[in-house]
Amino acid sequence: MTLQPLNVSDLRRDLLASFVVFLVAIPLSLGIAVASGAPVAAGLIAAIVGGLVAGLIGGAPLQVSGPAAGLTVIVAQLIQTYGWRATCTITLLGGLLQLALGASRVARTALAVSPAVVHGMLAGVGVVLVLAQVHVVLGGSPQQSALANLRELPGQVLRPHTHPALLGALTVLVLVGWSRLPRRGRLGAALRLVPGPLPAIAVATLTAWSLGWQARRVDLPDTLLDGWGPPVLPHGSLHGIVGAVVSVGLVAAVESLLCSVAVDRRRPPGVPRADLDRELLGQGAGNAVSGFLGGLPIAGVIVRSTANLEAGARTRASTVLHGVWVLVLALSCGPVIEQVPLAALAALLVVLGVRLMDTARVRDLRHHREAPAYFATLAGVVVLGLGEGVLLGIGIMAVLALRRLTRLSVRAERLVPAPDDPPAPPRWHVVVEGTFTFLGVPKVSRLLQDVPAGAAVDLDLNVDFMDHAAFDAIHEWRLAHERQGGRVDIDEVHETWYERAVTGEMSQPRKPPPPSRWWAPWANRRRRHEVELDAPEVSPSALLLAGVREYHGRTARLVRPIMAELAMEQKPEHLFITCVDSRVVPNIITASGPGDLFINRNVGNLVPRHGSRTHDDSVAATVEYATNVLDIRTITVCGHSNCGAMAALLAGGTEVEHLHGLTRWLKHGNHSLARFLAAEPTGEPPLTRLCKINVMQQLDNLLTYPWLRERVEGGEIELVGLYLDLKSAEVQILDRPAGTFVPVPAGDGHKDAGSLA
Structure with missing residues (x-):
């Protein structure tokens, strides 16, 4: 195991981030322990082990592990069924299972579980958590199931205990208000360093202590390991015990791996990618140690991990140090923790449970038609239990997947010739899309029978699979149609299933030719x-x-x-300034898609200088919007060979002087022409040299805008120059220190561009 090297800057960032995560972890760990029905110390032990063990061994450097709200329902059920010490043994065995899975290098297979099921599970846990903890907020005790909590809730609402209810409401009020405080200026920067749960719990604790309110408090043992004993084997059926171990191990593993992927997408530059197999080993070791010491199950937690990222963490040192701070607090500040009202912790968990029910996920899942699995999992977790709910969601996803696999779309239209076209046989366009199996043969055959004999048919097979029955139906129809004087032109959009079946070459799907x-x-x-x-x-x-x-x-x-x-x-990554020339297609030469490039096209890819006499704000407006509104950090100027605008500049503008608007616009290229005339010849054709010099000049023109130059020099915005050679279809990148265009190097694009800037 190799640790990431530290420098003074990283250590300073990690030290600050560790305090922020520590402040988030304390109230959440206590609250999750109380909600699970476990000893309060178990939450602190899990937080310490999550930082020290999982933080040191795990493969996601910036992920923070500890007791997770998503495991609350499982742990509560296990404690009711087997008791606390036996639940610790199940946690230990679940950790050993994770170690075996990590050693087998199967971590990525856990990601095969649909996000719809995972988010539905978290939403269901949120509902269960809210229904249980509302009773604690109102001064009562939670029941054994979510439905029982729902049945008893009206009576609890009608007969609340005043002091706990007020403390709970105060906690929620501080949490909501803290998130809406101003975040600008020095005061805002200071507020950002303090996570909302800490002032919420502190205010509720001080209120209860100063006013002497009657409310149940946290009960800590004299020491963290007070009453510790060796692992106790659970009593019950082997089937039930194995199921419990698998539930703890797999649910914690999937939650941790999904959290790792989410954190990995937001990691800052210089931080290595997450190693999911190693992360699973770290989670397994953490759960084994936590179970042995009497702690809750641990998993990667998105709330603490996000706080770690936003606080500026750069290495795993922040995760490990947060575990150290929890250990120090638990050993030295027990009397302070024992003043915390349980109603305040329950209110914190109510807010957390509401956040787990993220409605934005539902909108995303509806786009992919996976919302039924989300709601089925949610309802299953609430009504049946967590394991049963997850299995129900997986079953629904399997049904949806089978339905998609057999989905087939067929449509046909007759192409109407233009009035002045010569007489010709009728022409039809038929499109078959989806998975073409024997189940779709009747549908396709029925439509093909409606095509009149003798017609010319363009048949597009846009299918991802075709079995023999489907091929036979298409082939027999084609032969019959052509015998009757018709003509069939089959075009396979993706894999050539039909062509391979005709030729008997069925070994491996081949892609159609590029033309x-x-x-x-x-x-x-x-x-x-x-x-x-x-x-x-x-x-x-x-x-x-x-x-x-x-x-x-x-x-x-x-x-x-x-x-x-x-x-x-829209969230584009780059501002791309290029020529209007029809041969330059930015999305092709950058292999980008919708939403990637914010494009400004003009004649000659020119950028008017700041304060230019020939006034034009179109390019400046684009740059301002891109950098100040869309927060784009890279501006690229792309020129190309045989540029007509540069040719006009070389000719002195005589060829376009009758085009008054174009003549005025080309005045913005005079600095490029002057730079060309002052430069030494390089052996390249004059037009080629001017096209390349023009790119360099436009990058310099961008720096004439004071606000942009300041951000470029501060490292906030990067300028890149590209040159497209039309004949070879190859792109070169500008090496600005050398003043030359060089081939685009292989490797990390960000690093390459930065080194050439």
Whole structure:
């Protein structure tokens, strides 16, 4: 095991972050222990072990482990069934199971559990947690099940205990108010360092102590390990015990791994990627030690991990140190902890439970039609129990997956010729999409029978699988149709199932050849059909509409989930300034998709200088919006070979002087021309040299804006220069210190661009 090297800056950040996480961990650990029906010290032991053991061994450096709200229901059921000491043994065995899974390097298979099931489980746990802890807030005691808590809740609401109820309401009020305090200025920066649970519990504790209110308090043993004994084997059926061990081990593992993935996506630069197998080993070791010492089960916790990230942690030292601070507090501040009212901790858990019921997840899942699994899991956890609810959700997802696997869409339309087209046989366009098995044969055959004999048919097979029955139906229909004078042109959009079946080459699916794909020009994509059909030349508007129809038929359904996510908000990564030249397609040369690039296109990829006499704010407005509103941190200027704007500059503007608007615009390129004239020849053609120099000049023009220069020099914004050679279709990147364009190096793009800037 290798530890990440520390430097003074990282150590300072980690030390501060460890205090922030420690402040979050204390109230949550106490509250989860109380909600589980375990000794309060068990929550502190789990927090200490989560920091020291899982923090040192785990593979996600910035993830914080400890007692998790998602395991509360399982632990409470185990304590009621087997008792506390036997539950510790189950936790130990669950940790050993995680160690075995980590050693087997199967951690990523846990991610096969659908997020719909995981989020439904967390929402169900949130409901159970709220129903149980509301009773504690009102001065009562929770019942043995969520339904029992729901039945008893009206009576508890009508007969509340005044002091606990007021303390609970005060805790919630402070939590909500703290999240809405101003966050600007020095005071705001100081407030950000203090997590909301700490002042909420502190205010409730001081209120109860100063006013002498009657409310149950936390009861700590004299020492953390007071009453410790060796592990006790649970008494019961072997089937039930094994199920309990598997439940603790797998639920904690899945929650930890999903948390690792979420944290990994937000890790700052320089922090290594999470090793999920090693993380599972760390979680297993932590649970084994926690169970042996009498602590709760541990898992990666998103609340504490997020606090760790936002506090600026850079290494695993912050996670380990937070465990040290919990240990110090538990050994030295027991009397202070014993003043905390249980109603305040219960109110904290009520708020946490409400946050677990994240309605934003439901909106995301509806886009992917997985909401039924979410609600089935939620209802199952509340009504049946956590294990049964998760199994129900997995079953629903399996049914949905089978339904998708057998989903088939078939449509046909007759193509209407233009009025001036010569007489020709009727032409039909048939599209088959989805998974084509014997179940879809009747549907497809029924539609194909409606195609009249002698017609020319374009049959698009956009299928991800085709069994023999489906192939046989299509092939026999094609032979019969062609015998009757018709013509069938089959185009397979993805894998060539039909072609391989015809040729008998069934070993491995082959992708169709690259020509005639979406990124090819219209002329290339239509050339084959026009030659085959001897079709007349079509108008540009007809080409445009044909392209839209092709997009609707082939591409729209594939990008619809992405576009639905982007419909209400855009979060581009880069501002890309390039030429209007039709041969430059930014999304192709950067392999990017919708929402990645914020693009500004103009003649010659020019950036007017700050305070230019020829006034134009279009580019400046784009840069301002990109950097100040969209928070884009990279600006790229991309030029290209054989640029018409640069050719006009070389010719002195005589060729375009009759185009008054273009002539005024090209004045913004005069600095590029002057730089070209002052530079030494390099052996490249003059136009090529000017096109490259123009990119360098436009990057310098960006720096004439004082506010932008300040942010560039401060390291907040990065400037990148690219050059596209049209003939070779290759892109070069500007090495600014050397003043030359070089091939794009292989490796980490952020590092490469930064080293060349």
